[in-house]
Amino acid sequence: xxxxxxxxxxxxxxxxxxxxxxxxxxxxxxxxxxxxxxxxxxxxxxxxxxxxxxxxxxxxxxxxxxxxxxxxxxxxxxxxxxxxxxxxxxxxxxxxxxxxxxxxxxxxxxxxxxxxxxxxxxxxxxxxxxxxxxxxxxxxxxxxxxxxxxxxxxxxxxxxxxxxxxxxxxxxxxxxxxxxxxxxxxxxxxxxxxxxxxxxxxxxxxxxxxxxxxxxxxxxxxxxxxxxxxxxxxxxxxxxxxxxxxxxxxxxxxxxxxxxxxxxxxxxxxxxxxxxxxxxxxxxxxxxxxxxxxxxxxxxxxxxxxxxxxxxxxxxxxxxxxxxxxxxxxxxxxxxxxxxxxxxxxxxxxxxxxxxxxxxxxxxxxxxxxxxxxxxxxxxxxxxxxxxxxxxxxxxxxx
Amino acid sequence: xxxxxxxxxxxxxxxxxxxxxxxxxxxxxxxxxxxxxxxxxxxxxxxxxxxxxxxxxxxxxxxxxxxxxxxxxxxxxxxxxxxxxxxxxxxxxxxxxxxxxxxxxxxxxxxxxxxxxxxxxxxxxxxxxxxxxxxxxxxxxxxxxxxxxxxxxxxxxxxxxxxxxxxxxxxxxxxxxxxxxxxxxxxxxxxxxxxxxxxxxxxxxxxxxxxxxxxxxxxxxxxxxxxxxxxxxxxxxxxxxxxxxxxxxxxxxxxxxxxxxxxxxxxxxxxxxxxxxxxxxxxxxxxxxxxxxxxxxxxxxxxxxxxxxxxxxxxxxxxxxxxxxxxxxxxxxxxxxxxxxxxxxxxxxxxxxxxxxxxxxxxxxxxxxxxxxxxxxxxxxxxxxxxxxxxxxxxxxxx
Numbered sequence: 005x006x007x008x009x010x011x012x013x014x015x016x017x018x019x020x021x022x023x024x025x026x027x028x029x030x031x032x033x034x035x036x037x038x039x040x041x042x043x044x045x046x047x048x049x050x051x052x053x054x055x056x057x058x059x060x061x062x063x064x065x066x067x068x069x070x071x072x073x074x075x076x077x078x079x080x081x082x083x084x085x086x087x088x089x090x091x092x093x094x095x096x097x098x099x100x101x102x103x104x105x106x107x108x109x110x111x112x113x114x115x116x117x118x119x120x121x122x123x124x125x126x127x128x129x130x131x132x133x134x135x136x137x138x139x140x141x142x143x144x145x146x147x148x149x150x151x152x153x154x155x156x157x158x159x160x161x162x163x164x165x166x167x168x169x170x171x172x173x174x175x176x177x178x179x180x181x182x183x184x185x186x187x188x189x190x191x192x193x194x195x196x197x198x199x200x201x202x203x204x205x206x207x208x209x210x211x212x213x214x215x216x217x218x219x220x221x222x223x224x225x226x227x228x229x230x231x232x233x234x235x236x237x238x239x240x241x242x243x244x245x246x247x248x249x250x251x252x253x254x255x256x257x258x259x260x261x262x263x264x265x266x267x268x269x270x271x272x273x274x275x276x277x278x279x280x281x282x283x284x285x286x287x288x289x290x291x292x293x294x295x296x297x298x299x300x301x302x303x304x305x306x307x308x309x310x311x312x313x314x315x316x317x318x319x320x321x322x323x324x325x326x327x328x329x330x331x332x333x334x335x336x337x338x339x340x341x342x343x344x345x346x347x348x349x350x351x352x353x354x355x356x357x358x359x360x361x362x363x364x365x366x367x368x369x370x371x372x373x374x375x376x377x378x379x380x381x382x383x384x385x386x387x388x389x390x391x392x393x394x395x396x397x398x399x400x401x402x403x
Numbered sequence: 404x405x406x407x408x409x410x411x412x413x414x415x416x417x418x419x420x421x422x423x424x425x426x427x428x429x430x431x432x433x434x435x436x437x438x439x440x441x442x443x444x445x446x447x448x449x450x451x452x453x454x455x456x457x458x459x460x461x462x463x464x465x466x467x468x469x470x471x472x473x474x475x476x477x478x479x480x481x482x483x484x485x486x487x488x489x490x491x492x493x494x495x496x497x498x499x500x501x502x503x504x505x506x507x508x509x510x511x512x513x514x515x516x517x518x519x520x521x522x523x524x525x526x527x528x529x530x531x532x533x534x535x536x537x538x539x540x541x542x543x544x545x546x547x548x549x550x551x552x553x554x555x556x557x558x559x560x561x562x563x564x565x566x567x568x569x570x571x572x573x574x575x576x577x578x579x580x581x582x583x584x585x586x587x588x589x590x591x592x593x594x595x596x597x598x599x600x601x602x603x604x605x606x607x608x609x610x611x612x613x614x615x616x617x618x619x620x621x622x623x624x625x626x627x628x629x630x631x632x633x634x635x636x637x638x639x640x641x642x643x644x645x646x647x648x649x650x651x652x653x654x655x656x657x658x659x660x661x662x663x664x665x666x667x668x669x670x671x672x673x674x675x676x677x678x679x680x681x682x683x684x685x686x687x688x689x690x691x692x693x694x695x696x697x698x699x700x701x702x703x704x705x706x707x708x709x710x711x712x713x714x715x716x717x718x719x720x721x722x723x724x725x726x727x728x729x730x731x732x733x734x735x736x737x738x739x740x741x742x743x744x745x746x747x748x749x750x751x752x753x754x755x756x757x758x759x760x761x762x763x764x765x766x767x768x769x770x771x772x773x774x775x776x777x778x779x780x781x782x783x784x785x786x787x788x789x790x791x792x793x794x795x796x797x798x799x800x801x802x
Contacts, residue, residue: 048462060456064445064446101674114408130671133665244464245463247674263414266532270503270532270533271501275677276647276677277676281676
């Protein structure tokens with residue numbers, strides 16, 4: 005019999021999606037499930053994105069350029085990056101199949117098979133799935149819920165650098181913690197990268213979701229850092245176009261972009277209809293982001309306050325993205341999340357959360373934690389928090 | 404300075420696209436370029452695909468299932484695969500980001516880093532780009548233009564199997580040669596796979612483009628072969644939806660599909676608008692394919708006959724796809740292809756072809772050959788062949 009590759013053992017099952025069958029079953033039984041498990045917001049796309057698709061004229065759908073259509077790349081530069089103060093040129097942008105492919109490119113460009121990339125745990129769990137595809141090992145540096153998941157001191161980070169380390173990868177704001185890393189923290193990482201010849205990859209797909217008065221500090225804003233900086237981006241969250249599958253990889257390093265071009269050519273082109281929707285979305289007025297941000301601040305405030313009112317639950321107050329990681333008064337949050345779907349009902353309703361353990365290299369460290377995506381309207385979040393409080397009470401009495 | 408990965412050396416530049424800058428320059432100078440270099444047909448998509456996009460109602464574009472929307476997978480099964488006699492079940496289909504990603508999955512599932520996959524050269528040159536991403540080496544078994552690129556005897560194929568060989572990969576009908584492999588040839592490869600425990604990957608994206616009376620024989624049609632067969636498919640060519648970026652990987656091997664699911668989850672979902680267009684396209688009447696096929700037969704007959712009338716040019720008569728590989732009376736076809744774009748004009752027109760050398764492991768074997776995609780209407784092909792004849796005449800006198 006033919007044998008499938010070792011990837012089957014190395015590749016984790018998606019933490020975000022592994023409870024799906026139980027949720028499907030609950031819904032098939034007529035149970036209402038509050039989905040706080042996945043970053044799929046309920047907020048409308050900009051009307052101009054919807055119109056772009058409705059008005060798109062085609063009689064056959066050809067390939068676009070491998071690096072994205074010239075119109076889209078130009079519009080990303082002129083209408084988006086310039087407006088948020090990211091100072092780049094047209095040749096620094098390659099359009100990818102969403103942030104997912106931008107991450108593929110990042111690992112393939114920076115790291116050899118058997119190499120290592122430093123991440124700060126808890127980290128976006130798909131990083132480990134993607135890294136494993138290319139034989140890359142993640143070295144996870146711990147950040148603690150009690151410190152609001154701030155970065156550890158430089159000396160602690162440097163301990164994890166080996167001769168096989170090629171890059172540091174962060175998401176800012178962070179998925180899953182919602183932590184917004186400051187300019188000082190970004191410059192600190194940059195110094196480490198300069199000292200140890202490491203690339204600095206920054207996943208900035210939540211750039212528009214920052215809830216402080218300071219502007220977001222991009223990896224592209226670091227001075228004299230062109231050789232090191234690689235930005236990974238996506239329109240999925242920014243314009244509520246998750247299904248469009250359009251992102252980009254951005255770097256001023258010519259070698260990086262030359263290999264990114266080859267990788268882009270090997271898969272012919274990014275989705276053309278998604279490019280059309282994105283081109284339309286880029287005409288969204290500034291008020292679009294402002295309204296979305298206001299809405300998320302209200303949702304965050306409500307959710308985090310409600311969480312901390314539940315006995316034994318702790319969540320820091322995150323300053324970005326639309327996630328928070330909370331510690332629950334349970335021995336194993338994954339068991340609890342499954343039990344919510346299979347056993348618990350409050351007036352015919354239950355809740356879906358993502359166990360946070362798979363966001364850690366050493367899963368034990370996150371065993372009591374969950375990631376919560378506050379992507380529902382506040383009245384729904386209210387009911388979801390009520391379900392959670394009641395469920396924890398019953399779960400712990402049950403034992 | 405940080406160092407980019409070894410992939411930069413291993414990954415070939417796309418043979419199909421490397422002449423693009425010269426073509427862009429010619430067009431900027433006002434020259435009309437006949438594009439016979441890329442399989443981007445000028446034929447209309449089914450009207451039902453266009454209508455599906457125009458009528459698609461959404462207020463935000465969510466993720467679909469990682470394996471594709473349930474509606475699309477069901478429709479692929481019921482409306483397409485059943486109708487062409489490919490006998491599979493719903494759980495045997497995972498929707499991918501076009502045939503390109505289906506190939507990614509194939510290499511990742513079947514072959515470890517450092518492993519080998521057998522292909523028959525000339526082969527679709529992106530196979531080597533994709534294989535290199537995963538540290539996979541292609542072992543190319545030669546097929547000859549003089550034999551119409553038929554497969555060599557079993558003994559010759561077996562010579563290339565090593566302990567690191569994990570799979571055989573073919574495209575049927577073949578890109579770039581247009582060769583349609585017969586049931587007997589498919590069964591022969593299957594026997595080799597059984598004997599040596601190899602997966603048999605078959606890229607069937609040109610299935611609808613067969614020009615003999617025999618039905619296309621799919622890898623999924625091979626009896627008692629469930630563990631070995633993996634089909635890679637795409638709607639790009641079938642429905643002239645290249646830009647939709649929708650394909651699929653099909654196998655009855657549960658282990659294969661279980662790893663394919665993990666790979667699918669790691670990139671969240673295939674493009675949603677492309678799925679909508681494809682779902683629409685699946686309502687195309689049988690007459691759609693018949694008309695397309697009739698058109699391609701006429702184009703093929705014209706092109707191949709015209710090629711063979713040019714002194715020193717030889718092309719076999721292919722029975723599938725919309726390509727042919729022709730040998731030209733030049734020392735180096737790549738130089739000639741470049742010269743066409745940079746130096747040659749006939750009444751302000753020229754021609755773009757793809758040098759065939761990169762479709763060979765040993766590029767020397769294809770150094771005099773080009774791949775021609777007969778994807779224009781016959782009056783355009785007539786002019787293109789006239790340009791080619793004149794260009795060859797002048798090119799050879801020039802020396």
